[in-house]
Amino acid sequence: xxxxxxxxxxxxxxxxxxxxxxxxxxxxxxxxxxxxxxxxxxxxxxxxxxxxxxxxxxxxxxxxxxxxxxxxxxxxxxxxxxxxxxxxxxxxxxxxxxxxxxxxxxxxxxxxxxxxxxxxxxxxxxxxxxxxxxxxxxxxxxxxxxxxxxxxxxxxxxxxxxxxxxxxxxxxxxxxxxxxxxxxxxxxxxxxxxxxxxxxxxxxxxx
Numbered sequence: 001x002x003x004x005x006x007x008x009x010x011x012x013x014x015x016x017x018x019x020x021x022x023x024x025x026x027x028x029x030x031x032x033x034x035x036x037x038x039x040x041x042x043x044x045x046x047x048x049x050x051x052x053x054x055x056x057x058x059x060x061x062x063x064x065x066x067x068x069x070x071x072x073x074x075x076x077x078x079x080x081x082x083x084x085x086x087x088x089x090x091x092x093x094x095x096x097x098x099x100x101x102x103x104x105x106x107x108x109x110x111x112x113x114x115x116x117x118x119x120x121x122x123x124x125x126x127x128x129x130x131x132x133x134x135x136x137x138x139x140x141x142x143x144x145x146x147x148x149x150x151x152x153x154x155x156x157x158x159x160x161x162x163x164x165x166x167x168x169x170x171x172x173x174x175x176x177x178x179x180x181x182x183x184x185x186x187x188x189x190x191x192x193x194x195x196x197x198x199x200x201x202x203x204x205x206x207x
Contacts (some may be wrong), residue, residue, distance in 0.1 A: 001099050002099050002100075002158070002159055003099070003102065003158040004094065004099055004101045004102065004158070005104040005147060005150070005159070005160040005161070005171075005176065006091070006105075006161055007161060007164075008053070008105040009105065009106075009107075009163070010163035010183055011087060011161055011162065011183075012084055012087055012088065013081040013083055014082045014183055015080045015081050015201075016080055017040060017077075018081050020034055020080050021036060021039065021064070023076060024066040024076055025064055025065070025071070026066060026067075029064075033066055035063055035065065037065050037099070039060055040176055041100050042059070047106050047107060047132050047137055048132065048136060049131070049132040049133065049134075049135050050134055053108075053109045053110060054070075057070045058070075060077075061073055077110050078110060078111060078114050078118075081118075081119075082144060083119065084183060084186075087189075088119045088121055088132070091126040092121075094102070095124035095125075100151075100152055101124060102126055102129065102147070103122070103125050103127070103128035103129065103130070104128070104129050104143075104160070104162075105129075105130055105131065106131040106137050106138050107130050108111060108131075109132050112130060112132070127150075129146055129147040129150060139167045139169065141170060143175075148174070154174035155174045156176075156177070157177075157179065158176050159177045159178075159179070159193075160178045161178075161179050162178070162180065163182070164180075165180060168180045180192075
């Protein structure tokens with residue numbers, strides 16, 4: 001059996017912040033694009049846990065120039081996801097085959113644990129390494145070390161799936177067996193997986 005490190009965004013769940021958050025902008029906002037860029041530009045700091053949920057929420061509401069409540073902002077921030085169904089077919093098959101699946105994601109305290117409650121499919125994962133809990137963010141090496149130590153991973157026996165080249169590059173430096181995932185080309189992932197696992201362990205998605 002193999003260990004798997006799975007990114008969430010653009011692998012398990014597609015996402016798009018802007019349509020949801022744009023609904024909070026007042027019609028007379030002088031520069032919506034700049035406000036959105038500023039908001040998302042501070043996301044990494046939030047996702048390392050250096051900014052509290054309360055402080056980030058208050059700052060975001062002010063930045064957007066909206067009179068939305070914190071609860072309304074949180075709802076807009078959360079409702080950005082669409083499940084990647086072919087990957088979930090694969091994940092369920094991997095879990096059924098007995099592989100150990102671990103989430104490995106840059107995320108934040110507004111998305112988690114909400115996303116796990118909203119999408120119960122995440123229950124097939126054995127554990128998680130989440131940036132806002134560890135205080136470090138991909139592609140920084142510290143979060144990779146944290147994953148290795150927490151789950152006693154052997155990188156050469158661990159398959160790591162992520163969509164971002166920089167994250168994959170750090171994974172390669174640690175010796176993980178990596179695949180840079182593209183939402184529009186799940187077949188390429190299945191081909192890679194077929195080369196990494198013995199044939200009885202190879203799952204195939206239905207779509």
